[in-house]
Amino acid sequence: MSSSYHPQTDGQTERLNQCLETYLRCAVHSCPTKWSQWLSQAQYWYNTSFHSALGKTPYEVLFARKADHFGVTDLGQSTVPDVHSWL
Template identity: 70%
Template sequence: MLTMDFVEGLPRSGRFNCVMVVVDKLSRYAHFVGLFHPFTAPVVAAAFMDNVHKLHGMPESIVSDRDRIFTSRFWRELAALSGVKLRMSSSQHPQIDGTTERVNQCLEGYLRCFTHACPVKWAQWLSLAVFWYNTSMHSALDGKSPF
């Protein structure tokens, strides 16, 4: 099961102004993918295929919030054709997708620490942020990293 969300409200950095966050709930392994907002469901699907699917295949299910991208007809059709179950957190209970929200907080903190002098360069730190997060100890994994 994967969770997906977006970190928005970032300053423009090169071609990007937001990050798609994809997290495997079992291993806590994450992918951070730079995007430019506003984006469409086909753009998000292409980013998912290029950055997640090619490495891991299609998940059994994806948990997300009710962002317009995840509720679009295109996204629902893509999931149905791929055999992926879409699960949405409700607006009253966004903690259902708490894993990704916590990863978003970690990513934002990491980027703040390393780009405080020049926030518009956050995209240059994204690949290092992925490495840092994926090699960190996670309490949900009994203090082990995914690798």
């Protein structure tokens, strides 16, 4: 149990905040005043990254399947060479 305004009592919350801060710091380096626009990307990143405590991603634990990559369903078809290599 943790009390309000004292997140240091909850190690999991502290770890999430640390990861989120690092991600946002990297993502908004060029335009720091627009950090709020990156929150949905940060949420997706966190929920689709592997967690050693779970042995899976949080998305897989919650929905029992792997997450789609931004709605892209066919991961091999692209006419743009850079996108094809990224996929």
